[in-house]
Amino acid sequence: MIKPRSRRGGGRPTIADVARRAGVGAITVSRALREPGRVSEDLRRQIQAAVDELGYVPDPNARALASARAEVFGVLVPSLTNNVFAEVVRGIYDSLSDSPFRIQLGNTHYSGLEEERLLQVFGPQRPAALIVAGIDQTPTSRKLLETAGCPVVQVMETGPDPVDMMVGFSHLDGGRRATEHLIEAGYRRIGFIGARMDPRSQRRLAGYRAAMEQAGLFDPRLITTTPVPSSVTLGRELFRDALAKMPTLDGVFCNNDDIAVGVLFECHRAAIAVPKTIGIVGFNDFDMMQVAFPSITSIRTYRYEIGRRSVAMALAAIAGNRPQERVVDLGFELMRRESTAR
Amino acid sequence: MIKPRSRRGGGRPTIADVARRAGVGAITVSRALREPGRVSEDLRRQIQAAVDELGYVPDPNARALASARAEVFGVLVPSLTNNVFAEVVRGIYDSLSDSPFRIQLGNTHYSGLEEERLLQVFGPQRPAALIVAGIDQTPTSRKLLETAGCPVVQVMETGPDPVDMMVGFSHLDGGRRATEHLIEAGYRRIGFIGARMDPRSQRRLAGYRAAMEQAGLFDPRLITTTPVPSSVTLGRELFRDALAKMPTLDGVFCNNDDIAVGVLFECHRAAIAVPKTIGIVGFNDFDMMQVAFPSITSIRTYRYEIGRRSVAMALAAIAGNRPQERVVDLGFELMRRESTAR
DNA sequence: CGACGTCATGGTAGCGCTACCATTTTATGC
């Protein structure tokens, strides 16, 4: 005697209910929903009506199991509160909001191990695409990405050897440009101040160093860094340290805008004239920089656009036409402001 | 003739592979993984060995389909870049990182309709719990939450009629407290400046109004708001508007810290003395507020803690022991700083 | 006009896992 199991699902309509109501086979409903072109106009309408009447929504879990492919984008970022990544993620969400794809967001906390763990978790889900921040994956992570069997986009940076695709810009060039600008503006004892020295920060520092060396101005004592996470408070403290170490400092390239704002406030507090006595350059160009008094020169980066573009590339790859440009450099722009207008 | 389908899954080991290797039934593997206590020590070890050797990871989709319950927390926030929600979300992620639960994050863009749409999408996934920002769901959303068949936590605010559970604080009281502080400090022509007047902002405004009326200081012309999203830039602009409209302004309660910073910078630029000529109070107490010059008085809120607590409550409910306190008020704290030290 | 392709639709058999029940083994009580 076959007893139908008491509907575990809590009574949600299934594709079979829709099929029965529309008087067609379940498969045809499935097709009408996924490839409308392959079902005749008549049936499509009938099925749509049944769907609407029953309020049918396909079960994504069943779908993923049957098709061995989940309609999910896996996204890995090192931080959720860092505004930079928040904007990348926002770009990703906005680009995906009209698609059937959901987003599985992972926070790696700037840890390679954590990234590996999350990739391990994402794998069995068979995501439709993976978007990961940075280009410095551990060998294990890289292997996981290569064998994921879906498009992969590395974002925020560009580099020579993409797993699959890349969207970002050169942090080294950005750091160099910022530093060159200070040099051109007439500053000479230019410090570098950075917190949470992740790989991107390291490359910005390398850019700073290249520019300083080329100008014959490099001095390792001009560099002040800490592995502690970045904050405005920390910007102030590091600036104080830098100044104590090197009282003749006349400019600072800050690894990010939070640090720059901390430096600016400390200058106010200590009555240090900006840009006269000290020039300040930030990185990322948050909205605040143009409002600050004095307004702060910064390297504008296109975080939101990076998010959007990464999705566009992934979607193209899913659709079967991978862009021929596998590495997209969105560049940056130096925004000159009062803080370096000497 | 039965031909096994060419392994769609791309060769990942399944529970059957593990069972075969460990010489047990599939169901025992399943149990060993989910309820270790119900399997004998011996078998458990054997199974664990097989799992490790094969690198088996359960397929979450199959699991969700079979058990009619996905190990997913649905989280709905109005914004991903607003630092306030970013911290709530971070608290949620941190609390869930050691659990088997994944997170499905939705961005409602402050839209009730979008919230409904996302709940509609989350529903068929059968999430283990839902965490939603705010208490002003549309009737449709509320019904969706009530019939979701899982714990629901409304966060950021407290109110009288929870769908299920709540963690937050009273924005009205916060707004009132901020305003009372300005009054106590001797300010009289106190303005309210707010952008993106979402329900929480409305309640902070109501708190402002209550305090002003009680002190006999209320004047509608003191209020300057806009539906535009908040930013530092906007803070400056709104402050200019407010000042143009009401040149005798001697204090401002800013709906959030971004606005407050914009106001502060404009004061610098226009050489308006803070706190002497104008007193400033912000809301949320971001890190920057204590570093600003002058440092800015603000209402400290516990965003991260709200995220953590919401998860703790949901997990308790999932485990079957719903906390008897269904509404948790985490309160706030007035941080007195230089910007109101007249 | 019949062979052959094309299109629209359906049936069947799983995807990998767990709920439910059955069965076996081991402890417990008197």
Add this chain to the structure above:
DNA sequence: GCATAAAATGGTAGCGCTACCATGACGTCG
């Protein structure tokens, strides 16, 4: 020592959907 409960394990039948193949209805062409 035997009945009975409890614990440990397994078999079977789906969960809701889609891949794969089969079928029938047309149209096309020599």
